[in-house]
Amino acid sequence: GQQVQxxxxxxxxxxxxxxxxxxxxxxxxxxxxxFYQRPGGSLISVFYNPSGTKQSGRLTSxxxxxxxxxxxxxxxxxxxxxxxYLCAILNNAGAKLTFGGGTRLTVRP
Amino acid sequence: xxxVTQSPRNKVAVTGGKVTLSCNQTNxxxxxxxxxxxxxxxxxxxxxxxxxxxxxxxxIPDGYKASRPSQENFSLILELATPSQTSVYFCASGDAHRExxxxxxxxxxxxxxx
Numbered sequence: 001g002q003q004v005q006x007x008x009x010x011x012x013x014x015x016x017x018x019x020x021x022x023x024x025x026x027x028x029x030x031x032x033x034x035f036y037q038r039p040g041g042s043l044i045s046v047f048y049n050p051s052g053t054k055q056s057g058r059l060t061s062x063x064x065x066x067x068x069x070x071x072x073x074x075x076x077x078x079x080x081x082x083x084x085y086l087c088a089i090l091n092n093a094g095a096k097l098t099f100g101g102g103t104r105l106t107v108r109p
Numbered sequence: 110x111x112x113v114t115q116s117p118r119n120k121v122a123v124t125g126g127k128v129t130l131s132c133n134q135t136n137x138x139x140x141x142x143x144x145x146x147x148x149x150x151x152x153x154x155x156x157x158x159x160x161x162x163x164x165x166x167x168x169i170p171d172g173y174k175a176s177r178p179s180q181e182n183f184s185l186i187l188e189l190a191t192p193s194q195t196s197v198y199f200c201a202s203g204d205a206h207r208e209x210x211x212x213x214x215x216x217x218x219x220x221x222x223x
Contacts, residue, residue, distance in 0.1 A: 033211055042199065045211040086151055095140050095203070096167065097152040103172060
């Protein structure tokens with residue numbers, strides 16, 4: 001079965017609204033990472049967050065290992081936040097990342 | 110700033126033809142990776158490498174070979190391309206054993222197999 005699942009698969013917001021993206025994983029992990037991908041672009045690391053809560057500007061990531069989940073909160077969304085957000089786990093077996101299917105976020109004016 | 114480059118950026122190939130995708134990194138990272146991205150599947154790992162001369166199978170290696178001739182270069186080879194290999198391919202480098210480190214991705218290669 002799929003090891004990393006993200007929800008929702010897509011999300012449309014009005015500018016200024018908040019977003020909560022979820023990532024659930026079914027295997028043990030060494031780390032949890034969130035990536036941002038601009039439409040048609042490459043991936044950029046947003047958070048390396050193996051546990052607990054981290055904040056960077058309007059973005060907050062919370063990982064709860066016991067519950068096998070991580071979330072990415074975007075506050076006061078902006079049009080430039082539009083894109084795909086992917087979570088990925090680095091498992092205990094080695095240096096490989098396993099990605100979720102991503103959440104496609106569209107922020108409208 | 111980490112730098113991963115890929116070539117070509119776009120490629121059209123014919124079924125049965127040979128395709129080589131190249132990746133270069135200037136980060137001096139030990140690990141390099143090849144992924145493909147398809148709608149609904151996120152990124153899936155094809156092959157990876159722990160250093161020059163090493164290649165390892167990822168989650169979907171069938172139909173692909175990899176070559177790591179040096180620390181900087183990692184190639185993905187499609188000996189007999191098929192339409193099902195039409196996708197966007199990403200190369201990445203990283204040193205995952207270092208806490209806080211991540212993978213740095215190249216710009217991607219769009220491959221169309223006709």
